[in-house]
Amino acid sequence: MKERIRVFSPATVANVACGFDVLGFALESPGDEIEVRRRNEPGFTVINKTADTVFPSDVNKNTAVVSLKAYLEHLGSEDGFEITFHSKIKPGSGIGSSSASAAASVFAVNELLGRPLAQTDLVQFAMQGEKAAAGVAHADNVAPAIMGGFVLVRSYDPLDLIQIPYPEELYCTIIHPQIEVKTEDARKILRKGITLKDAVTQWGNIAGLIAGLMKGDYPLIGRSLKDVIIEPIRSMLIPGFDEVKEAALANGALGASISGSGPSMFALSSSLETAQRVAQAMTKTFSQFEIENHSYVSKINKQGPKVL
Numbered sequence: 001m002k003e004r005i006r007v008f009s010p011a012t013v014a015n016v017a018c019g020f021d022v023l024g025f026a027l028e029s030p031g032d033e034i035e036v037r038r039r040n041e042p043g044f045t046v047i048n049k050t051a052d053t054v055f056p057s058d059v060n061k062n063t064a065v066v067s068l069k070a071y072l073e074h075l076g077s078e079d080g081f082e083i084t085f086h087s088k089i090k091p092g093s094g095i096g097s098s099s100a101s102a103a104a105s106v107f108a109v110n111e112l113l114g115r116p117l118a119q120t121d122l123v124q125f126a127m128q129g130e131k132a133a134a135g136v137a138h139a140d141n142v143a144p145a146i147m148g149g150f151v152l153v154r155s156y157d158p159l160d161l162i163q164i165p166y167p168e169e170l171y172c173t174i175i176h177p178q179i180e181v182k183t184e185d186a187r188k189i190l191r192k193g194i195t196l197k198d199a200v201t202q203w204g205n206i207a208g209l210i211a212g213l214m215k216g217d218y219p220l221i222g223r224s225l226k227d228v229i230i231e232p233i234r235s236m237l238i239p240g241f242d243e244v245k246e247a248a249l250a251n252g253a254l255g256a257s258i259s260g261s262g263p264s265m266f267a268l269s270s271s272l273e274t275a276q277r278v279a280q281a282m283t284k285t286f287s288q289f290e291i292e293n294h295s296y297v298s299k300i301n302k303q304g305p306k307v308l
């Protein structure tokens with residue numbers, strides 16, 4: 001049996017505007033690149049070879065270790081592993097840094113062990129990594145990170161994950177302002193109650209977004225990419241949010257909102273040319289707020305994690 005493996009695990013956009021905690025999609029880039037090696041004794045070590053990522057000092061709070069422990073416990077294994085991070089999504093970015101790590105380790109070891117579990121069965125363990133990072137075992141990052149594409153979390157209990165078809169020509173613009181917003185903090189500020197009016201609007205939009213993706217109906221996707229519950233609260237953490245979102249829409253994006261818990265923003269477009277124009281417009285607008293930022297365009301990642 002192989003003793004070591006190197007894998008890539010993708011960044012993800014969770015919530016996707018109106019799908020708080022229930023919808024997410026994977027990006028072709030960026031992502032985590034880790035190498036996992038079986039140790040000769042139980043326990044876990046984390047080696048950080050990334051340029052600018054700072055992990056928790058306690059290795060057992062690393063989401064890659066937390067998810068892997070849950071997976072190995074399920075298998076009844078007492079094996080130990082060394083995890084080396086070669087590249088890393090910046091934590092607190094809003095594109096699933098904690099999720100990419102949680103997904104990477106369980107995918108890697110499942111491959112090393114000859115796939116004792118189906119890939120979709122790995123999500124439940126990666127969710128434990130998310131719980132360590134954000135206090136809640138939300139699946140809308142780790143499900144698409146492991147399964148690829150768009151994934152709807154139809155139910156958490158029991159866990160019911162639905163892969164959602166989407167049009168091939170769909171491009172995501174990500175803009176990442178250089179500020180950190182921890183998911184845990186961005187969850188604490190949310191209202192505990194919502195009005196029936198907002199609930200009706202939100203579930204109409206999530207249904208419309210799913211229908212638009214499945215039908216490849218770009219106008220329907222655009223009409224549905226609206227969030228009346230989470231975005232009004234969290235956008236207060238992102239200086240210039242309204243202006244940047246307006247710039248994206250004015251330059252042809254189907255829709256735009258906060259990526260995950262932020263501070264990154266995402267916009268979906270139906271062509272690469274539009275997505276690139278949107279990236280330029282969002283960057284130019286953010287720069288007017290003197291916030292260092294970088295933007296890029298990514299296709300949707302069909303595959304999820306992969307062995308390198």
Ligand SMILES: Nc1ncnc2c1ncn2[C@@H]1O[C@H](COP(=O)(O)OP(=O)(O)O)[C@@H](O)[C@H]1O
Nearest residue numbers: 062063091092093094096097098101133182183
């Ligand atoms: N392997 C890891 N990768 C990223 N963040 C991690 C990891 N292990 C623990 N963490 C912690 O999780 C938090 C980042 O997760 P989160 O707030 O969800 O950000 P993001 O929006 O990037 O997923 C940070 O507090 C970080 O210290």
Ligand SMILES: N[C@@H](CCOP(=O)(O)O)C(=O)O
Nearest residue numbers: 014021094095096183260261
């Ligand atoms: N549904 C979660 C998604 C968090 O995404 P992340 O990429 O910021 O970790 C939430 O909105 O809290």
